Amino acid sequence: MANAYKCDHDILTANDDGKRKGPVKRIYIHTFEGRDLDATAMARYQLSPAAGGSYHMVIDAKGMTARENDDEFIPWSAGWTANRDGIHISLAGQAAFSRDTWLSRDKQMGKLADIVAAYCRAYGVPAVYRKAGELKAGKWGISTHAEAAIAWRETDHTDPGRNFPMDWLVDQVNRRINPVDIPGAPLPKVGPTSGAKYPSLIDNRELRLSEYIRFIDEKVTRIFDELYPEGKDMSANALYTGMQGDAYPSYVDDSKSFTLDQYVRLIDFKVDAIRKGMGV
Numbered sequence: 001m002a003n004a005y006k007c008d009h010d011i012l013t014a015n016d017d018g019k020r021k022g023p024v025k026r027i028y029i030h031t032f033e034g035r036d037l038d039a040t041a042m043a044r045y046q047l048s049p050a051a052g053g054s055y056h057m058v059i060d061a062k063g064m065t066a067r068e069n070d071d072e073f074i075p076w077s078a079g080w081t082a083n084r085d086g087i088h089i090s091l092a093g094q095a096a097f098s099r100d101t102w103l104s105r106d107k108q109m110g111k112l113a114d115i116v117a118a119y120c121r122a123y124g125v126p127a128v129y130r131k132a133g134e135l136k137a138g139k140w141g142i143s144t145h146a147e148a149a150i151a152w153r154e155t156d157h158t159d160p161g162r163n164f165p166m167d168w169l170v171d172q173v174n175r176r177i178n179p180v181d182i183p184g185a186p187l188p189k190v191g192p193t194s195g196a197k198y199p200s201l202i203d204n205r206e207l208r209l210s211e212y213i214r215f216i217d218e219k220v221t222r223i224f225d226e227l228y229p230e231g232k233d234m235s236a237n238a239l240y241t242g243m244q245g246d247a248y249p250s251y252v253d254d255s256k257s258f259t260l261d262q263y264v265r266l267i268d269f270k271v272d273a274i275r276k277g278m279g280v
């Protein structure tokens with residue numbers, strides 16, 4: 001698979017542990033520390049094995065980017081576990097920066113939001129900030145080196161720092177992922193527990209539309225998995241195009257969330273595959 005984001009410069013390092021075997025579950029944010037270097041200087045520094053580290057990409061204060069590892073490679077960023085389960089992005093800057101300092105670096109932060117949104121879309125990572133406990137529980141999402149360090153205790157780093165505006169980042173990523181969102185407009189407030197209830201034809205329960213759709217997805221997925229234990233190729237990018245509204249956790253795998261239009265498309269894809277598999 002091609003890289004989900006094309007950087008301004010490609011300065012690929014051999015500081016890696018080969019190709020990742022599992023899926024990209026998370027996107028981790030780091031800071032480079034020291035004085036502000038430009039993107040090419042950061043990447044060139046990490047060409048040397050003696051540097052002892054690497055990322056997938058770095059972003060400098062002007063918003064220029066350099067790639068150090070292709071997406072499918074395991075960088076030397078945040079310890080064994082996080083290196084293998086995520087995409088690592090490092091910002092020129094320091095964990096000691098204030099919130100205002102980060103927000104004033106608008107070219108760098110805007111580029112970070114663009115890149116994180118591209119990875120959420122490409123790999124189906126929900127645009128949700130995950131703290132250490134959720135990482136340990138297997139949740140997918142956006143996180144930091146600091147939270148990975150608390151979760152798995154494989155490093156002791158605290159970047160990108162306690163003042164880093166994760167709330168701002170997650171909001172900006174959501175605005176980029178949802179193309180119908182109008183900048184500055186309030187986010188939709190229709191949560192997973194809102195909406196009218198309708199009586200079920202199966203038993204006496206009353207369920208919301210969002211619940212019916214997720215139950216149907218779960219039932220269809222059971223049959224689909226039975227028929228195709230190895231899965232079936234699906235264009236992941238198509239699934240992340242034109243998403244609308246809120247995401248709801250899947251009843252099949254609650255570490256994943258999808259919007260209702262995504263569930264409908266997943267159900268359509270699986271029912272079609274089941275129909276073909278049954279020869280009808």
Ligand SMILES: [Zn+2]
Binds near residue numbers: 029078145157159
């Ligand atoms: Zn780090």
